[in-house]
Amino acid sequence: MSDPRSEFLAGDRPDDVALYLADSFVDDDRLEEFGERVDGGTLIVVDGERGRSAFQAATGMGAMQFAKSAMDHEGIVDADLTGGTCPETPGDSEGDHEPEFVFAFAEEQNDDVGGIYAEGDVIHAYVQCECGTAYSDKWNPEPERDPAELEEL
Template sequence: MSTPREAFLAGERPDDVALFLADSYVSDERLERFGNPVDGGVLIVVDGDRGRSAFEAATGTGAMEFAKSAMSLEGIVDPDLAGGSCPDASDGDDHEPQFIFAFAEEENEGVGGIYAEGDVIHAYAKCRCGTAYSDRWNVTDS
C-alpha cells in the first residue's frame, strides 16, 4: 500500500496538491499530524481545495497566484518535493526552498509535449533568498 506522498508522486492523486514547508519557515509541530516529516520539513498531501487554503494560511500567499509568479523562472525541484536548486544559487548564499506547492496533471495527448508522454507534476518553490521558481516533469521520469 502506498503512502499519500507516493501515490501523489506516481500521478495517482490528480485532485490533490502537495505542500512542503521547511522547518526554517514554519515551526509548528502540529503540521506533522497532517503530513509526513521529511528531511528539513514536513510534506502534506491533501485534496486541492484544502491544500490551497492550507498553503495560503501557511505562506500568506494564494497558491495559484504564487504558481503564476513562479512559472516565469525555471529551477529544479527535487522529485521527492522536499528540496530543490534555486536558479540564483551562484551568489553563495543559502538557497534552500522555504516552501513548495505542487499538483499533478493527467496525461493529455492533445496538448502535446511532455503532456502527451504521461502525467505531469508541476512544482513551484520559494527559496530562502526570495526567488520563486518552477519545475515540471513526467511522473515516469521521477
C-alpha cells in the same frame, strides 16, 4: 515514504496537492499531524481545496497566484518535493538557497496538448527559495516498476 506521497509523486492523485513546508519557514509541530515528517520539514498531501487553503494559511499568499509568479523562473525541483536548485544559485553555491516551501499538483496525461503532457501525467512544482526567488519545474513521473523486473536488472 507514505502511500499518499508515493501515489502523488506517481501522478496518481490529480485531485490533490502537495505542500512542503521547511522547518525554517514554519515552526509548528502540529503540521506533523497532517503530513509526513521529512528531512528539514513536513510534506502534506491533501485534496486540492484544503491544500490551497492550507497553503494560504501557511504562506499568506494564494497558491495559484504564487504558482503564476514562480513560472517566470525555471529551476530544478527534487522529485521528492523537499529540495531543489534555485536558478539564482551561483556556480559555487554560495548564499542561502534552500526552499522555504513547495506547492505541487499533478495533471493527467493530455495528448491534445502535446509535449510532455502527451508522454504521461505531469507533476508541476513551485518553490519559494529563502533568497526570495520563486521558481518552477515540471516533469513526467517515473513509471513504477514491477519488483520482479528490478531483479532482472
